[in-house]
Amino acid sequence: MKQPRGFHDLTGQTFGRWQVIAFAGRRDDGQPYWRCRCDCGTEKTIWQNNLTRSNPPHSRSCGCLRREQMRVKMQLAHQIIGDAVKAVQSG
Numbered sequence: 001m002k003q004p005r006g007f008h009d010l011t012g013q014t015f016g017r018w019q020v021i022a023f024a025g026r027r028d029d030g031q032p033y034w035r036c037r038c039d040c041g042t043e044k045t046i047w048q049n050n051l052t053r054s055n056p057p058h059s060r061s062c063g064c065l066r067r068e069q070m071r072v073k074m075q076l077a078h079q080i081i082g083d084a085v086k087a088v089q090s091g
């Protein structure tokens with residue numbers, strides 16, 4: 001398939017947890033879409049700008065990264081509350 005000038009093939013590149021597995025098409029304005037697979041196995045079609053832009057930061061995962069960070073924060077919060085409760089109980 002012939003691609004227009006300035007076209008960058010991102011296949012095989014990684015952006016955060018995303019690995020680009022295939023070209024997925026193009027918007028009306030010419031911006032390409034890419035088929036990407038997250039580390040966790042989720043596949044999604046992502047607009048190139050969402051992968052490569054730096055401000056606001058690009059999408060780094062399907063959402064699993066954020067979920068993991070949330071879980072860590074929750075665990076930490078539970079630990080702190082748990083310690084506080086123990087401290088109160090032990091008087």
Ligand SMILES: [Zn+2]
Nearest residue numbers: 038040062064
């Ligand atoms: Zn994921």
